[in-house]
Amino acid sequence: MRTSIATVCLSGTLEEKLQAAATAGFDGVEIFEQDLIVSPNSPEATAALAAELGLSLDLYQPFRDFEGVEEEQFAANLARAEAKFQLMKRMGMTTILLCSNVATATIDDDEVVVDQLRRLGDLAERYGIDVAYEALAWGRFVSEYDRAWDLVKAVDHPRIGTCLDSFHMLSRGTDLSRIAEIPGEKIFFLQLADAPALSMDVLSWSRHHRVFPGEGSWDLTDFLARVAGTGYSGPVSLEVFNDSFRQADTQRTAVDGLRSLRWLEANVSAAREGNASSAHTGRDRVRLDLQPLPQVAQPRGIDYVELNTDNLGALTRQIHQLGFRFVGFHRTKPHVQLWRRGQARIVVTEPTGPENALIETSDKSTVAFAVSTPDADSTASKTYLRGIGFAVADADAAMERALLLSTTEVPREQAHDEKVLRGVFAPDGSEVFFGDGNGEDPQWTDEFGTVPDDRQSAIDHINLAQPAHHYDEAVLFYTSMLALTALPSQDVPSPSGLVRSQVMSSADGAVRMPLNVSPDHSPNALSRDAGSPAATYPEHVAIACDDIFTAATTAVARGLKFLAVPQNYYEDLAARFDLAPELLDRLREHNILYDRDDEGEFLHFYTSTIGSVFFEMVERRTGYRGFGAPNAPVRLAAQHRRNTES
């Protein structure tokens, strides 16, 4: 499948855009007219640069407001088109995008439009140019793809074909079945964009909120499969207008874009394989060449979370207070230690290597805390979530797939006889590791020693902070690497602004990761790069247990600093739910929060924050599916108070 990207998707100058597209691995680009106009380089120089970079110039776009006009206006439009054809010839370009008339059309008459398109085709023939006519969703008279196709069919000119754009079709909810009527060779171009489900005017939606396939709410796999079914074999191109992408790093956005196409291609390839055995007729002989990827199933769970800390005393004390047991130090890396609570595992790493090694205690179930280390809530602490280990069916396949999707492998030291855990960097800078999950203790834990623990406990969810400009990238990352699904996003009020939150989840709930965009948009707010301050918006690890009151009692006995819950909250709880007074008293006594849905109940409490990490202990009763979202403002307000007081 030949991949392409419109220059309007990317930030920067035209030269920066071409460079980024080539580096990411695109085969070609669409040249957005404005990018060329504002460039100091001549069309010839631009074409030469593209050739040097190995990029084809697939489409010049767009030509607007051409058809359905009075004859005098039409003559001017033809002259304008000829100027553009001449320009394209200088660049060696052979396809132009013609958008259905938005502004100047006055005649809604098929005969007139067909005649004008045909005369444009004759002119295009002289320059060897193909015209791809596309119905804009807000076109004056032509706004549906099948109307555009009917017109193209009636024009019946070798230089006039149609362009399909998923945005203009899916945003209107148009019936897609007529795609199958179009012969692939009359589809002159294909543009893809996804979008979040929004209820707003389609023009604003299109101009500001498009995202790459896999980052929105539409089924682009089905869409591409339909177009592939016509025999279309041209470039598959991204045309995404997005306010954040326009501000983000050019190269990163290009990589994200290519990932979306490779992922989509593999999806369609897999679907085609699935259909291969069934009887297949029709036009699907000339087939789009589709590259598969190693298939991955959803993870079986979270093996571990890795926390990096320069405040080992405070962090391990808090883990201990939450009922975790010390398993041991890594046998060759004494600055790495493992803690567990049933199937919940936390790897704690110190940043500065072996010289920080602790003295191992004889009794591994407890650990001697360094008395001199500062307590929790030290804002100076560089404690942050460094990575997550996922239990997958086939770790090698997952890793191979991730690398084929243009991720960067995490460099790892290892001893010659150790199990190699391989992983890649996520968009937020955290590390994602793939382990072979077989339902028992993962093999790599042997390197820390053995502490049996059959308590019913596991990592319930991990709440990750995302930089605003790379939020959509993160959704695609977890979708394409781990086959997770994005649930609808929510806004959670906090004293410093709304927090946008969206849960990435596996179908069985074994993996749940709410992604949060902090209202703090400063570029350094969420940096996790080595050497730079960790995320300032705290992330957290939620531990599932089967008896929250016992967990809370243990935590109290061990001196845990709970995040305080206001009395007003419990008064409101009493007004909202018909709770037994004894239960209410117990909740209040243990700083436990409460929520309920149709399926069950949710009881949970929070710890104070160390560096940029805190913990939550949760008990889900009879199938509660949420994350206690109604209680999130309580937590955010309490954390805000701690921050502004400290």
Added chain:
Amino acid sequence: MRTSIATVCLSGTLEEKLQAAATAGFDGVEIFEQDLIVSPNSPEATAALAAELGLSLDLYQPFRDFEGVEEEQFAANLARAEAKFQLMKRMGMTTILLCSNVATATIDDDEVVVDQLRRLGDLAERYGIDVAYEALAWGRFVSEYDRAWDLVKAVDHPRIGTCLDSFHMLSRGTDLSRIAEIPGEKIFFLQLADAPALSMDVLSWSRHHRVFPGEGSWDLTDFLARVAGTGYSGPVSLEVFNDSFRQADTQRTAVDGLRSLRWLEANVSAAREGNASSAHTGRDRVRLDLQPLPQVAQPRGIDYVELNTDNLGALTRQIHQLGFRFVGFHRTKPHVQLWRRGQARIVVTEPTGPENALIETSDKSTVAFAVSTPDADSTASKTYLRGIGFAVADADAAMERALLLSTTEVPREQAHDEKVLRGVFAPDGSEVFFGDGNGEDPQWTDEFGTVPDDRQSAIDHINLAQPAHHYDEAVLFYTSMLALTALPSQDVPSPSGLVRSQVMSSADGAVRMPLNVSPDHSPNALSRDAGSPAATYPEHVAIACDDIFTAATTAVARGLKFLAVPQNYYEDLAARFDLAPELLDRLREHNILYDRDDEGEFLHFYTSTIGSVFFEMVERRTGYRGFGAPNAPVRLAAQHRRNTES
């Protein structure tokens, strides 16, 4: 008029919100339930704090999903209401907001709803509480204010009244004429919000995009006048859900909010005065007590712009190249100098005072440039737009009005015999001065000497950069201080993102100020505070002339560094407009850009940037009204290249 504000308008903790509302000068607040729930302070402590701050607690809000439900659900709702009434009693609150049912209503039957509201009224009576029933625009069955009023009328209970909210009425475009039917004493509360014209679902619009009156597109003056006409004399309260306000400084937002109410109050007061002579009948006897403000007319023009610079050589050289003449140094402040080109005046100030004084040349029409000063495009230069002087009909009235609208006066030194120019700080930190405009040279220019200059030239417009979080505040500021009008906003593409641009203008075009929000959202991007770096997003001063080619020729002869215009631009220009080849050649030769609208033509060129300021020279032909917006991307791209190259 008693002013109030909902705590949900503001960022921070409940205590911070109360403090900010009191400091800004509000009479009372609406307590948003969530703010109370997340507070560690008891209801009694919160009420005590409000009393100490002199704030009345005007409304507890909101109570949701009450009416139109089955009897079993209704019993639970009544119990929930009683819990809230008890809470309110503890705080001494006497009015609750009841929103029309959104989520749980199943019965769309007036009789049922009336009965349930009446029973709520009986309960409220026991606690001495008034229930203000409001139609939410997205209510399940009750979504229009007049339907809510019909229900309240049918309930006919002293404790059940209605609440009018401008958002819910104006967002639906509801006919407002039935407001006049409601007796003022049955309007238990009044909430005001403005909003930009957006085409999106009304719930998202309401939850994210409300603004204070005067910052959106609605006629709140008419709205308040209608409600005042009913005899309503309760609090006039702001209820604004706005993503930016939630992130912005609490105190600033509170001041902005109070300004919007004072401005609105004065508008209604002025309209009432205007109507006083005409025959007046009806209910308008109990009248809302309205405080007037000194009235101001739109400015007659811009007297001057003041630029502050640490690179005097480069700045004055560029001003000279643009055809400005040196008028002189200020007679008592030798670090301040005045330049003019016809009626365009630029005051140039050095930051460090008299010790930087230049040697005055004998011939004031030219000035000796210091050869050693660096040239333009020095990014190190702290050259920025410090202030603007407006010619108004009555400077004293304008200043008095500004101070009554909670602005801060700019401190000024002055000699005892000098004309005092007084001014205030705008939201972006720049200074706004009011001068008595009488069509001739302003009196203060005497302090610099006299250089006659009758050339047809003036300041055409000034392009100001605004911090994103205070953008709406800026719109209200220029609306309320100078009676300017906001034109619809536009998005301009730049290599680093979209620039939101909105023009503040006087009706005759004598004052035109496009406000721009840079895509750089970092907090320091636009700081202009003394001692901190100036705006990094460049601002510019556009000078109108009557012959751009002569101006350009002079500039070339004097060595001006033009902002380069790409050849591709001129090729596209030839394709877009039917221009004479000679004109095209002349444009190209002089780096002049071109635009056209229905009224006329626009020719303009840009200089390079010094610090955060550059200049534009413009010629408007036969009534062109715009600002060359189609050419803005060319400028932004060229500036981006310079920035990334340097």
